Amino acid sequence: MAPEAGMSSEQSAVQAEVLELCEPFDRAYWRDLDREGTYPHEFVDTLGRAGWLGVLLPEEYGGKGLGTPEAVAMMEAVARSGAGFSGAQAVHAAIYNSAPLVNYGSEEMKSELLPAVAAGDAWIQCFSLTEPGAGSESTAITTEAVRDGDEYVVNGEKVWTSRLDVSDYLVLVARTTPREAVEKKTQGVSLFLVDIERGREEGSIEVEAIDKTVSNVVTSFRVTYDDLRIPAENLIGTEDEGFYHVLDGLNEERLVIAAECVGLGEVALERAADYAGTREVFGRAVGQNQAIQHPIARAYAHVHAAKRVTYDAAAVAADLSQKEVGVRANTAKYLASEAAYMAADAAVQTHGGFGVAREYDVERYFREARLTRLVPITQELVLSYLGETVFDLPRSY
Ligand SMILES: Cc1cc2nc3c(=O)[nH]c(=O)nc-3n(C[C@H](O)[C@H](O)[C@H](O)COP(=O)(O)OP(=O)(O)OC[C@H]3O[C@@H](n4cnc5c(N)ncnc54)[C@H](O)[C@@H]3O)c2cc1C
Incomplete structure (x- = not known):
């Protein structure tokens, strides 16, 4: 890989520290957890105890008080360490779910919760938005929260609510005013902090794991909220304006997702190059054949370009309008997902038959790279956003 360029000294320091923490969690660690479908408790705990789950939390609450450029560097390093996109996702939510709270x-x-999050003692790992009838069209959610005295009563069904099993709290997105009763579809939605253990003990949160083939270290659930009672003080922000609270900061978060894709692409290319240089067929290393060498080199060019777009945007995000950050962040996410996919595909092909054997890890990177084209937003919706925002083309979503 080419030497690093364009990183600030803070970003380099963040990467050095994070990579050191990641080092004990080797390829076998991630391979075994992926095979077993087990959450990387020890890994997340290690980062949490070192304060990294509080990377963005203000120092007054015990956080590191760092910004998007450092979060980008941190999460690229996590993915590149071999944790991949799944390992990054095991950490990412803990960092970003506290954003609406902050x-x-x-x-x-x-003051009650954030110091515990910063110390790695409380996990807000879970964000419950998507529903059977509302994925890309997130404003179509029908889960409702109805005010009843000092409480809200929640009823509805969610899908793909991830990490509920390992989280202390979740951030719930529910309608407090029906869609028909608001002028704009983004109105009438509210955010709530939910104590998961309490809800499950009371029988008002029922869960069923979704059987999936990727990102196995994280479990995603169908969730039924049945007369879940939430204290009114657990409303986050202003009633009916929750959607805007979610949108705020979403672009910076998307840059961090892009960085995770970059890290995944990088680790896939490292594995590809290792194998290409050592596996001999017809009396020479397979990497001597341009049919193997060029896809690796091509993917490198794409990963590198995606990285520059991501880092450049992160460096200036704080000074730009949300529209400008949105364009750059969505561009970065699109490019980084495609680049990671290209890199992982080249890595699988380089390994021949062993490309699909777990022991070489590249099949996991391939599954994960495929996933990045779907979550947290699909590539189509990213392009639709760019088409509308950059070119003023008619909106399709
Ligand atoms: C592993 C995993 C973990 C997840 N974790 C969470 C989580 O923790 N919390 C949570 O709330 N959600 C989570 N999700 C849900 C995720 O955010 C959604 O799956 C995603 O937003 C897409 O929604 P959908 O699956 O309903 O696809 P749909 O909205 O049904 O879209 C289907 C297809 O149609 C395309 N499409 C739709 N509309 C348009 C349009 N206007 N123009 C062009 N193409 C269009 C889409 O791009 C997609 O390819 C997770 C999903 C997965 C797979």
Whole structure:
């Protein structure tokens, strides 16, 4: 791989520290957890104890008080260490689910919870938005939260709610005003902090794991909320404006997703190059054949370009309008997902038959790279956003 360029000294320091923490969690660790479908508790705990789950939390709450450029560097390093996109996703949510709390939570909520999050003692790993009838069209959610005295009563069904099994709290997105009763479809939605253990003990949160083939270290659930009672003080921000609270900061978060894709692409290329240089067929290393060498080199060019777009955007995000950050972040996410996919595909092909054997890990990277084209937003919706925002073309979503 080419030497690093264009990184600030803070970003280099973040990467050095994070990579050191990641080092004990080797390829076999991730391979075994992926095979077993087990959450990487020890790994997340290690980062949490070192304060990295609080990378973005203000210092007054015990966080590191760092910004998007450092979060980008951190999460690229996590993915590149061999944790891949799955390992990154095991950490990512803990960092970003506290964002609405920081920006919109009550002082009481913040002082009670955020120091514990920063210390790695409380996990808000779970975000419950998607429903059977509302994925890309997230404003179509029908889960409702109805005010009843000092509480809200929640009923509805969610899908793909990930990490509920390992989280202390989840951030729930529910309608407090029906879609028909609001002028804009983005209105009438609210955010709530939900105590998972309490809800499950009371029988008002029922879960069923979704049987899936990728990102196995994280479990995703169908969730039924049946008369779940939430104290009114657990409303995050302003009633009916939750959607705007979610949108706020989403672009910076998307840059971090892009960085995770970059890290995944990088680790896939490292494996590809290792194998290409050592596997001999017809009396020479397979990497001597341009049919093997060029896809690796081509993917490198794409990963490198995606990385530059991501890092450049992260460096200036704080000074740009949300529209400008949105364009750059969505461009970065699109490019990084495609580049990771290209890299992982080249890595599988380089390994021949062993490309699909677990022991070489590249088949896992391939599954994960495929997933990045679907989550947290599909590539189509990213392109639709760019088409509308950059070129003023009619909106399709
Ligand atoms: C492993 C995994 C983990 C997840 N974790 C979470 C989580 O923790 N919390 C959570 O809330 N959600 C989670 N999700 C859900 C995820 O955000 C959605 O799957 C994603 O937003 C896409 O929604 P959908 O699956 O309903 O696809 P749909 O919206 O049904 O779309 C189907 C296809 O149609 C395309 N399409 C739709 N509309 C348009 C349009 N206007 N123009 C062009 N193409 C269009 C889409 O791009 C897609 O290819 C997770 C999903 C997965 C797979």
